Amino acid sequence: MTNNISYGNLYIVPTPIGNYNDITQRALAILNKVDFILSEDTRKTGILLKYFNINNKLYSYYEFNEYKQTINVIKSLQNGKNIALVSDAGTPLINDPGYRIVQLCRTKFNNTIKIIPLGGPCAAILALSASGLPTNRFCYEGFLSKKKNKRIKRLQELKFEYRTLIIYESKHRILNCLYDIKNIFGENRYIVIAKDLTKKWENIHGDTVFNLINWINLDKNRLKGEIVLIVQGYNQTVIINNNDKIIKILYELKKELSTKTAIKIVSQIYKIKKNILYKLIISKNID
Structure with a gap:
């Protein structure tokens, strides 16, 4: 028996982080054609859509309604709806909600719901x-x-x-x-x-x-x-060469101890490789 179920696509759509000219033509096309847009902040996204004369349905998806909306979104995708997910600004899911939706699409539906990421800005x-x-x-x-x-x-x-x-x-x-x-x-x-x-x-x-x-x-x-x-x-070499405290300790230890012993002590205390400390002693003329 043939399975005629046709699931919708979930588009991950980056939006500008400041300069509206950074939006791509592909992002504009997707935001226009999907059945609805899922947004972290509908007010911010509403301003963006208005700027580009996009009239589309807009629903909120944020931390406190994430569980409920995830269920609703999955049902919509199962019913063949195409959805665009956007964040406040930049690439969605980077420190923003959306992970649970993508995870469910990948695991529960065994990749039958397509996740389509678009290229775009990321701070x-x-x-x-x-x-x-x-x-x-x-x-x-x-x-x-x-x-x-x-x-x-x-x-x-x-x-x-x-x-x-x-x-x-x-x-x-x-x-x-x-x-x-x-x-x-x-x-x-x-x-x-x-x-x-x-x-x-x-x-x-x-x-x-x-x-x-x-x-x-x-x-x-x-x-x-x-x-x-x-x-x-x-970076041990860069950081140690600019660390006056370590240089001073090596200088004081060298007054009383051999180079080998002074290096061993500092290496154990600061977890620094011995060869780096040896090069430091030479470069700084620590005697």
Whole structure:
């Protein structure tokens, strides 16, 4: 017996994060033709649709109605409806609701409901591409916890992460976050702050976390807007060469101990490779 069931498609549609000119022709075509659009914030999406003269049904899908709406969406897809999923801005599901719908489509329906992602803007990738930090390996952390203790714990776990880190932060917590990074990663860790990407007030600024904090404190307007932090990954050679504390300890130990013993002690305390410490002693002329 032939199965004549024809399921609908779920389109993952990125929308501009600031500059409306970044929307693609394909995104506009999909938003026009689907049976309805599922949006995290119908007010924001409504403004976007109005700007492009798109008259389509718009339904909300956010954290607090996610379970109920997931069931409704799956039923609609089963009935052959085509649906577009958008977020407030940028690529859906990146720190936004939508995961449960996609997961159910993949698992419960064994790929019979097609998930069709479209290309488009993503603040994390835009900031990374303009940071000047390594892009071959990176780690996306999204928003760190609002609670200081949890934020500190997570940063401690990330202290020795060698990949470039991508962190989202709000204007209300950015300074607290930077102070925590300084205290845990060290004041010389290089960070790029990307603010209001693609908008009129776009600003991308990189410096050590120590200097970055001072830069923000000089002008609190630099706190405004949507912020992405691109944080240099842990690099023993770079970080140790700029760590005055480690250099001072080696200098003091060398007064009383052999080079080999001084290196062994510092290596055990700071979990630093011995060959890196040996190169440091030579480069800094520590005798």
